[in-house]
Amino acid sequence: MKQRKIPMRMCVGCREMKPKRELLRVVRSPEGEISFDLTGRKPGRGAYVCRSVECLNQAIKKKQLERAFSAPVSESVRESLASQMPQLPPPAEENGDE
Numbered sequence: 775m776k777q778r779k780i781p782m783r784m785c786v787g788c789r790e791m792k793p794k795r796e797l798l799r800v801v802r803s804p805e806g807e808i809s810f811d812l813t814g815r816k817p818g819r820g821a822y823v824c825r826s827v828e829c830l831n832q833a834i835k836k837k838q839l840e841r842a843f844s845a846p847v848s849e850s851v852r853e854s855l856a857s858q859m860p861q862l863p864p865p866a867e868e869n870g871d872e
């Protein structure tokens with residue numbers, strides 16, 4: 775059975791390939807601000823991580839996020855991202871723009 779092509783991305787925490795919409799995009803803006811990108815349209819360097827604080831912590835601990843951003847990720851950034859994650863809305867369905 776053939777499935778439709780689903781865009782896949784790698785989580786920088788567990789390094790597993792997953793459908794893009796199941797992952798969270800973390801982006802470092804040109805100004806150096808690191809945040810979740812729920813729209814997929816923020817400018818800057820991005821990295822993908824599972825909706826899991828564990829993966830986020832792994833990504834930071836293993837310096838995968840720093841590598842993706844070519845910039846250091848501070849403990850306060852890690853805490854801020856980890857505290858935001860449980861409050862993020864569920865992934866949007868793939869129909870319609872916006």
Ligand SMILES: [Zn+2]
Pocket residue numbers: 785786787788789790823824826829
């Ligand atoms: Zn993961």
